[in-house]
Amino acid sequence: MSDTVLYEVAGPVARITLNRPDKLNAINSQMLRELEGRIDQAASDDAVKVVILAGSGRAFSAGYDITDEMEDGTETALEWQPILQRDVDLTMRLWALPKPTIAVVQGYCLAGGCELAMACDLIVASDTAQFGEPEIQYGSGPVTLLMPFIIGQKKTNELLFTGDRISAEEAHRLGLINRVVPADELESSARELALRIAPTPLPILRLTKQAITRAYEAQGLRAAVAANVDVSCLINSANTPEQQEFDAIAKTGGLKAALSWRDSRYRSHL
Structure with missing residues (x-):
């Protein structure tokens, strides 16, 4: 079984890398276990002063892997509780x-992946x-509700009610992230900040x-x-008609077909 989280230390900086690039670093149960261990490892190593969290490939993370949840057949609130906890x-x-922790973000940083980035002290x-x-947009909601404390009530309301994505420039304007840099300068900029x-x-x-x-707590x-x-x-156990349709399409046509159906519902109202 391949490592879904990579770990390396260079001087005073530890780098934790989400490593499922073919799945846009969607967080499955194996990655979750490995990430827990790597966070603890970085915390306990006194040679490490700053921790970078990054994603391999073209995305930081698209969030939690809903394929896991569909395969497990999780339905009731009681079944969801230990998973979401x-x-x-x-x-x-x-x-x-x-x-101090620094998230290094390229491409998608969505859902549970966005929550991991927001849990870091800085984002480049x-x-x-x-x-x-x-x-x-698929009948769920943010599990770790950090966004209101970072960007405030009104914009949080808009993003969570619509499910819309925002650009790096907009995220910077809102105070969600610290720096926006060209893609070819991302790694060097994050490393420079860590060394500062x-x-x-x-x-x-x-x-x-x-x-x-x-202060936040x-x-x-x-x-x-x-x-x-x-x-x-x-929310996850509400079993609305839309959730049922999404699950039915995913079972017969695959997750991509279900996501396409979901996206078409929202495009039709634009």
Whole structure:
């Protein structure tokens, strides 16, 4: 079984790379387990001061692999609860990693992949990157509800109600990401930023991050994320006619056919 998450350390910087490029780095159960381990490894290595999270190939991540969920036959809220809780626990494990983290984003950064990027302290994106939480378009919703704390209520409302994607430039304007750079400068720009941070002693970096995360958590971030898990279970188990149709098409024609049907529903209203 191939590694779905790569890990390397160069000087004070650890790089964690999502590695399912043929699936746009969709997060399946194997990747989730490996990513948990790599996050813990980076956290415990005192030689590492900054952690970069990246995706191999042409995308950062298209989100959680819904093929897993369809094959498992998950339906009820009780069945969804442990699955969604583990997804949230992974994202919040990254959020709480006691060192500065930088997401390096190219191509799609969607759904659960967007949540992983938002859980990082900084995001550097190529000018071709696209961000969004399109889950509502197939009867689901964001599991780790971080977006309201990052870009505010009104734009979060728009993105989560429509499922629309936004460009890197728009994401930068909204404060979702830190920098937009040409695609051929993405890696060097992220590395340069990491090395700007790395000279600071590790205890100071840890404490500074602790202060920042505590400020957000004092605003209720963790409580909101925890409360959303129950709502997400209800959403995923709603079994609306549209969800049933999506699943039926996926079973007979494959996931691409189901996604095409979903997209056509939304295009028809433009």
